[in-house]
Amino acid sequence: MLYQLTIEHCPRDTLDDITSLLEDAGTLSITLTDKNDEPILEPEIGTTPVWRENVIQALFDNKGYAESQLNDLQEQFPWLTGTIEEIVEQDWQRASMDLFQPQRFGENLWVCPSWITPPNPDAVNVILDPGLAFGTGAHPTTSLCLHWLATAPLDNLNVVDYGCGSGILAITALKLGAARVQAIDLDEQALQATQSNAAINRIPPAQLIIGFPNIIQSNNDLLIANILLGPLQSLKNEFKRQLIPGGTLVVSGLLSEQVECLITHYTPDFILQETQIFDSWALLCFKLV
Structure with missing residues (x-):
């Protein structure tokens, strides 16, 4: 006992x-x-x-x-x-599995745990086993990013998922039409989880590059970063180098009261296009000048 x-x-x-x-x-x-x-x-x-x-x-x-x-x-x-x-x-593994249920984003995107049959087999289904990495779609910042991806035109884009966690955003982007995604993280467990989830979703290895920040190739159309305010501030110049002129930067991981601080920090190199708030968390969409 x-x-x-x-x-x-x-x-x-x-x-x-x-x-x-x-x-x-x-x-x-x-x-x-x-x-x-x-x-x-x-x-x-x-x-x-x-x-x-x-x-x-x-x-x-x-x-x-x-x-x-x-x-x-x-x-x-x-x-x-x-x-x-x-x-x-208790059976803690079973309890945690019960908490992770299929979730819909937009009209046709579902994120489903690997142990549950997708509710709509004809939808865009991202099958996920989060393991030890962050990212099931349940957190407000991940949810904001998934909703944004679900409505964005991604066909044939080169994308960077910076701070990939479980790989949920990288895999989603590919399933929604991106040509190539680079999934980047500092955590070895996150990279392993992304590799595993890519295999579950039958992602062609040539379309998904997984690794540490030093492997990033430039000339990307879209960079999405769901990380905290401090790293978002320090990585501004790095993000500029990785995007093409006019490229799109989507950031989340910050609280609504931190929005103005980040907008000021990114201006005038980036132009704010969109702001979304959900449950006190924020997503910002910028365009590189």
Whole structure:
């Protein structure tokens, strides 16, 4: 049996002390979550992001030991309150599979997990096994990109998917008519996931180039980057080099309040063509001057 000790309110200034005591006590794992839905994006290098108020969940394999640790903590921190509950073991792989269901984008594009038969076999179906890489279509930024691709004229275009994750955008672009796509990422697991998903979708290897940023070939019609604000800012000149004059740049991965900052940063080299907002996240479409 496993037992979870939950501390509902832990201020930032006592977090290190409490988690250190739990670690010394031999807890199986410690999970930190935000109590007040306070987002933390792109923490400074070398720092550990924590919130002002945290929820701590510590896992033990003995209920009596969990109760003893809670009592010890309350002696040192009288304000601390906590609960202990038994954790019912689950088939986590099956649970995660159940959460990933077929999704439709636009009129005729479906993203379907590899273990489910596509609802519409005559549609453009992208079959996906995300593995350890980001990108199932469920996140608002991925959804924004997929909706954009579903309505864009992609026939015979050369495309770059920068930050390809699972390969979902790269494979979608090819299935919607792109001539060639370069799927780029810094994460080896993402490149492996993209390779695997390309095979599932029977993508011809000559049409999909997968690799690290140093392999990118220039003269592309479209570059799509679903990454965070910081990299989007630092990569502006790189994106300019990879696009043809008049080429299209689609970026997502930024919050709606970050839009004006990025537009200012990209002007006047790029001209804003379109802005879409979904669930506080944004997609911007630019044209290279």
